[in-house]
Amino acid sequence: MGVVYCNYNSSEICTGILHIGVGNFHRAHQQFYTHMLLNDKDQQTWGICGVCLLPSDENVFNSLREQNLKYSLTVCGRSGVNEVYRIDSLRELIWAGDNPGAIVKKIADADIRIITLTITEGGYNLDKETGEFILDNENIQHDLDNPASPSTVFGFIAEGLRQRKKQNGGPITILSCDNLLQNGNMAKKAFTSFIQAQDKELAEWIMKNVAFPNSMVDRITPTTMYADVERLNRLNGTNDKVPVYCEDFAQWVIEDCFIAGRPAWERVGVEFTNDVTSFENMKLSLLNASHTLLSYPAFLMGYRKVDLAMEDADLVQFIRDFMDIDITPFVPAPENTDLEKYKQTLIERFANHSVSDQVSRLCSDGVSKFPVYIIPNLDKMIKGAKDLTRPAFLIASYRHYLKYKTDSHGSTFEVTEPWLTISDELLIGSENPLDFLELSAFKGIYLKTSEQFVELYIRFVQNIKDSGISSVLKSIIKY
Structure with a gap:
């Protein structure tokens, strides 16, 4: 070449x-x-x-x-x-x-x-x-x-x-x-x-x-x-x-x-x-949020490359459901932008074998990423009484990733979270899953006030621990 x-x-x-x-x-x-x-x-x-x-x-x-x-x-x-x-x-x-x-x-x-x-x-x-x-x-x-x-x-x-x-x-x-x-x-x-x-x-x-x-x-x-x-x-x-x-x-x-x-x-x-707002909202809400959504479940399932994770039909459908059901209602497309084409292009980009991005890169520094990519739209979903299944599963997966540092194959790993506080470490170590919802990554939204979110989150925390991440994922995707 x-x-x-x-x-x-x-x-x-x-x-x-x-x-x-x-x-x-x-x-x-x-x-x-x-x-x-x-x-x-x-x-x-x-x-x-x-x-x-x-x-x-x-x-x-x-x-x-x-x-x-x-x-x-x-x-x-x-x-x-x-x-x-x-x-x-x-x-x-x-x-x-x-x-x-x-x-x-x-x-x-x-x-x-x-x-x-x-x-x-x-x-x-x-x-x-x-x-x-x-x-x-x-x-x-x-x-x-x-x-x-x-x-x-x-x-x-x-x-x-x-x-x-x-x-x-x-x-x-x-x-x-x-x-x-x-x-x-x-x-x-x-x-x-x-x-x-x-x-x-x-x-x-x-x-x-x-x-x-x-x-x-x-x-x-x-x-x-x-x-x-x-x-x-x-x-x-x-x-x-x-x-x-x-x-x-x-x-x-x-x-x-x-x-x-x-x-x-x-x-x-x-x-x-003159105003970049609609472009950045589309990108951060769809591309970056979908990267975060994919990262922890895929890593816990044993995937280390994004393109290989995108060969898993359950993960692909999980992302599509998130983009179509959870995010699209809150993302007005910028002028001259075809939102459906943009979402399809994202799926193709994630699956690009020539790039083969590291899942660990997407997992790193979640404390900084959640407030920017996930929390703003999650807050809108809670206020709009929307289905909170996928974000609750994501946060339960994030807790499992930080707390146990072991994937479904028994492989241990180190996490990269440079901005975790001492208080965060104590919340992660707690055996009460509700304490994790006080993590600094979720500041600005009080997740405990949503009965739907708490019920889903507690169930996913236990199910991931008992049945494994793949089994729980299969139970929530919509084919």
Whole structure:
């Protein structure tokens, strides 16, 4: 299989975007769109400067530097035909562990007109119950007291903007590319709260000089395991230490309110709109919620790859019932969107053997995912007196997954839940299933007040323990 190289001279590309969080999704999504756009001569001031903040970023930082910041992206077709791109839009890369001062200097640089972010759901440091920024965090307190030596994303951006203000670097847009409802509003809340607590004069400057558009992002991008590196290099004839692979579907919808100019991403398929709400509601309520719905039952059944789980007719029907019966009534389709076609495409995307996403990735960080993907529509279902069978089964499955850490084949596993609190751990350990409904993942909705939900949930908890996950699943699907 041949590799598609860029049609531009990368040495002539200037950086106009600084991106924080150079993970796989960013390299399969924003970098891909930007790479395609840089073929246009009038867009070649929009190269990307990547920023890595975490100690765990050292490997990707070193590997990309060794490869002159180039990497391969394999786009896996549902038909089995793949396309391989040599991505060259990443023009600079800075790691906080190597040169933190360079990050501040780059943010202050007038040539940088957009800061983009993929810092994950939990990275915005907002309380899940109140939505307020959490100030009493050790790292946050350090950055508030030591603005010249930041350690968090908030500290770095605050110091960079402070220097930008001093140098008359001009206004700038902060664009969240994280998978969150109203991600721009969340970014604005987080950064302005931090800066207001640190520097009120800078906070006033930000109100007039920084824009925070909302955006909706979509592209399934699995974690690249060691075996994937070998497989992709063998398949593509490459020698890439940090290759990325993703599905052939991609979507990016952005509110068009940039304060200092923007790339013409619409030329390569990005959609600009005045309000992203209907797009993100459709995506988070159908794709992300269905991923969460699938994850825990499938993992407990012994499936470790999403495409293999989608060969199970019961799981497929379970997802279809959830999308058609539970979610569709609450999801108005955006203009020019065929909702039935969108749902069918989701089923095909999940079943894409070329992507073969990890079920464990979908299971990880449920505490951050439930409040965004599941709880908003579950609240509507409870208030509308809808059938709560599938969400009750999901939450019973989540409890079993967290509490017993053993699948139906007797295989044990570790869970990845970085935001569990001590209180959460006690609730998971309790032998009273009702205590689990107080988990921080479900803040904002008091599940115990719904008699229907409690009755279904208690029954599913016991049945999963007594009869196994597969048997309970078969009892609730609607063929």
